Amino acid sequence: MAAQGVSASWYVASGLLRKDSPSGRILDAARIRELAAGGHEIALHGHSHANLALQSTTDAVFDIRRNINELSDILGRSPSKHFAYPYGETSVALKRALRGEVASARGIRAQSNGEGQDRLQLGAYELSPDPATCSRAEAAMAQAARHGGWVVLFTHDVAHEPSPYGVTPQVLAQLERARSLGARIMPVGEAFLTLAGQPAVVSFA
Template sequence: MAEQPERPTLQARVSNRLSRYFSVTPLRLRNERPMVSFTFDDFPESAATDGVSILDQYDAKGTFYVSGSLVDKWCDHWQGVSAGDIVQLHRRGHEIACHTFSHQPATELDASRLAAEVEQNRNYLRSLAPSIQIDNFAYPYGLGSVWRKAQLAKTFRSSRSIIPGVNSGVVDLQYLRSTPLIDRNIDRDGIDRAFDALVDTNGWLIFYGHDVTARPSPYGCTPTLLRHALDAAAKRNVAIKTVAGALDAAGA
């Protein structure tokens, strides 16, 4: 699981659970071949260095969900990415996406506060590079909000949860499933099983993680685990795409 707030309220837990069952933007995927996306939350510096270096070896691009307030900051487990690295990765074709500005759970934000968080994050990222498009969202702490899904659908092509599984058939664009690429949650066999399920369904597998380092935080992965996932994709002829690229291929 991704890092959680200390004690999610009962309302937050209920809202997150209900988010799984009430779809506001259903889409039948129409991709021609299985797809995988590698996504990183909060954007630790190591994801921009070690992580991207490995992605480059496979000619792969990632999606990085940024909270502007965490940029250039130490955040308990890692150093946040620099503003300059965000710009460089954007120019190299990686996707920069939204994770709210202050990293507050959507379950704790009313409509006006969520809109303000999104706008502040958008303005911050565009102040770094006006060409950055903020088209996709990931729920901070993985806590989806049944009350905010319709609002997010008006602003973003997709919102990503941390409920594991392959996205296949008809999916909820505002509650996409994702699988942890986190050493304490998955091993090589688990990665292989996830890819086998992906190929069987011709679906879309989304991995999420945080830092990438030889000694990762409880929410990160080693370079070895990331390489294994990329090798597994190559062996099965799975297309590696950013979230935005996968949505295009799926006909969203």
């Protein structure tokens, strides 16, 4: 991504730092600061990475606030107030509780975002080892190029031998495809602020 001169959104679950996970070892505080210094957006994924839709709204909000506080301590400033639901799960009650807590919340429903989009249920396209996910993402970008919209692409790890939830570096060539279609590539927070009036936007998370 650095070679292509683009930045991404990194949704970080602060309680998982330095731990092993199904998608590999989670980054540490030094890496978070390095990414932020490189122009990437450090965003919210809850502290515990628990399914917040199954918790009380009080516990869910507490978890997100802890995420904000711990990332603030790492960064020396507040993180982005854009949030990704752990496991993509939400509920009407949770969305209502988040209205004053976050700027946006992203799920995992494969859909593009446009005028009138629910800011607490942003759609996104997963990129994984399954070639069908890349095909869906490319079709969405082509559709946005024709009719306008905001396409969010997400994955969990990037490696030459990725986990079942990640991709190889070569898959990020999708970003060049987005450029060739006339899209602007930017982090979620930047796209959220500048989407109005833009013909096509792609975010990578």
